[in-house]
Amino acid sequence: MTFEQLGLSPALLQAVQEKGYTEPSPVQAQAIPAVLSGRDVMAAAQTGTGKTAGFTLPILQRLQESGPLKPHRTRALILTPTRELAAQVADSVDTYGAHLPLKSTVVFGGVKINPQIARLRRGIDILIATPGRLLDLHGQGEVSFDDLEILVLDEADRMLDMGFIHDIRRILKLLPAQRQNLLFSATFANEIRELTTKLLHNPVEVEVAAANATADTVEQWVYPVDKKRKSALLRELVETNNWTQVLVFSRTKHGANRLAQQLDKAGLEAAAIHGNKSQNARTRALDGFKRGKVRVLVATDIAARGLDIAQLPQVVNFDLPNVPEDYVHRIGRTGRAGASGRAYSLVSADEIKQLNAIEQVIQRHLTREYIGGFEPEHEVPASAPLRRPQKSGQNRPKHSGGGVGDGKHTSRGRGSEGHNRPRRRRRSRAGAKAS
Numbered sequence: 307m308t309f310e311q312l313g314l315s316p317a318l319l320q321a322v323q324e325k326g327y328t329e330p331s332p333v334q335a336q337a338i339p340a341v342l343s344g345r346d347v348m349a350a351a352q353t354g355t356g357k358t359a360g361f362t363l364p365i366l367q368r369l370q371e372s373g374p375l376k377p378h379r380t381r382a383l384i385l386t387p388t389r390e391l392a393a394q395v396a397d398s399v400d401t402y403g404a405h406l407p408l409k410s411t412v413v414f415g416g417v418k419i420n421p422q423i424a425r426l427r428r429g430i431d432i433l434i435a436t437p438g439r440l441l442d443l444h445g446q447g448e449v450s451f452d453d454l455e456i457l458v459l460d461e462a463d464r465m466l467d468m469g470f471i472h473d474i475r476r477i478l479k480l481l482p483a484q485r486q487n488l489l490f491s492a493t494f495a496n497e498i499r500e501l502t503t504k505l506l507h508n509p510v511e512v513e514v515a516a517a518n519a520t521a522d523t524v525e526q527w528v529y530p531v532d533k534k535r536k537s538a539l540l541r542e543l544v545e546t547n548n549w550t551q552v553l554v555f556s557r558t559k560h561g562a563n564r565l566a567q568q569l570d571k572a573g574l575e576a577a578a579i580h581g582n583k584s585q586n587a588r589t590r591a592l593d594g595f596k597r598g599k600v601r602v603l604v605a606t607d608i609a610a611r612g613l614d615i616a617q618l619p620q621v622v623n624f625d626l627p628n629v630p631e632d633y634v635h636r637i638g639r640t641g642r643a644g645a646s647g648r649a650y651s652l653v654s655a656d657e658i659k660q661l662n663a664i665e666q667v668i669q670r671h672l673t674r675e676y677i678g679g680f681e682p683e684h685e686v687p688a689s690a691p692l693r694r695p696q697k698s699g700q701n702r703p704k705h706s707g708g709g710v711g712d713g714k715h716t717s718r719g720r721g722s723e724g725h726n727r728p729r730r731r732r733r734s735r736a737g738a739k740a741s
C-alpha cells in the first residue's frame with residue numbers, strides 16, 4: 307500500500323514524502339479513504355499508530371476542495387484533551403498542509419486569549435482547540451461554527467476521563483447538524499459507546515489489529531524496591547546506565563514535583579510536567595527535554611498523554627498507575643515507529659494490586675529483577691494468576707497493534723536478553739510470579 311493509492315493530492319503526497327514516510331500505517335490505510343469519502347469515522351487508535359496523519363491528511367484534502375473563509379468562522383474543528391496534544395496536532399496540520407493555502411490555528415487555556423482572538427478574526431480553515439478555551443471564545447462571539455464541515459474528537463476516552471463530557475455536549479449543541487464527524491479513542495468503554503451512538507451516523511469503523519504489539523516492541527521489567535528507596539534507585543539507574551533522556555511517570559502532581567526536585571538536587575537535570583504547571587513551564591520543560599538539556603522528564607499520566615517525543619529509548623514507571631490501561635499508554639511512549647524500547651517499573655509491596663491489574667490487562671506476567679543493593683525489605687507479593695480476558699473486550703484498550711512501522715521489525719519476546727539492558731548487577735528471580 308502506498309500513499310498514492312489512498313487518493314491523496316500531489317500537495318499532500320509531497321508533504322508526506324518530505325516527512326520521510328514511505329508507507330501508510332494500518333490506521334492511515336483505513337482512515338484516509340474513509341474520511342475522504344465523507345463518511346463519519348470511529349477509530350480505535352492510540353498515540354503511536356500514526357492516527358494524527360490519519361485524520362489530518364484527508365481533512366486537508368477535503369477542505370482544499372471547498373469554499374472561501376468568512377470572518378470568525380471555522381470549517382474544521384479538532385478537539386483534544388490537553389494543550390500539549392493540541393499543539394502537536396497543530397504542528398502536524400502545519401507540516402502536512404505546508405503546500406496548501408489553508409489557514410489553521412490552535413487555541414487552548416493557560417495563555418493569553420487576545421492573540422488567539424486576533425488569529426480567529428478573519429476566519430480559519432482548521433481550528434485545533436481544547437474544550438474550555440473554545441467555549442470561552444465562542445461565548446465572546448469570537449468564533450462561529452456556522453460553516454463547520456468537519457468535527458474531530460481526538461483521544462475521546464481521555465477527554466471523558468478528564469471530565470470534559472459537559473463541555474463536549476455544550477460544544478456539540480453549537481454545531482450545524484450537517485457535518486462529518488470523526489472520533490478517535492484508545493478504548494471503547496461504555497461511556498464512549500454512548501457518545502458515539504449519539505454523535506456518529508453510520509460510521510466506518512477503523513480498528514487496527516489488537517495484536518498487543520506492546521509486548522513485542524517494548525521490553526518490560528519490574529524492579530521490586532521499597533518505596534523510600536525508589537528515588538535512589540532511579541538515580542542509580544540513570545547514572546550507571548548513562549541514560550541521557552528518560553521519561554519517568556509519577557501518579558501524582560505532587561510526587562512529580564518532589565521527584566524532579568530530588569533529582570535536580572542530586573545533580574541530574576530534571577523537570578516535572580503536569581496539569582498545575584503553567585503552559586510556559588510545560589513548553590519549556592518539553593523543549594529542554596527534546597533538546598537534551600533536561601535529562602529526566604517526570605510526568606503525570608495526563609500530561610504525558612499524546613506527547614510526541616520521537617524514539618524514546620526508555621521509560622520508567624516511578625509508581626504504577628491506578629488505571630491499568632494507563633500502563634499501556636505509558637509504555638507506548640517508547641519503542642515507537644518500529645524501534646524497540648524498554649520500560650522499567652519500580653514496584654513496592656503496596657502496589658501489588660496495581661501490578662496484578664496491569665498484568666491482567668496486558669495478559670502476561672512481567673519479569674521481576676532485583677537490583678543489587680536495592681533488594682526490598684518488604685517483598686512484593688507474588689503476582690496473581692492471569693484470568694482469561696473478558697469476551698466482550700469493550701473495556702479493554704486496543705493495544706498498539708498496527709503501530710507505525712509494525713511489520714518492519716522482528717519482535718523480541720520477553721525471553722530475549724537484550725543487549726541494551728542496563729548495566730547493573732542484578733539477580734533474577736524466575737519464581738516471583740504465581741503460575
Ligand code: AMP
Binds near residue numbers: 326329334353355710
Ligand atoms: P501519532 O500516532 O499520530 O501520534 O504518530 C506517531 C508518530 O509516527 C509521529 O512521530 C509521526 O510523525 C509518525 N508517523 C505517522 N505516520 C507515519 C508513517 N506513515 N510512517 C512513519 N512514521 C509515521
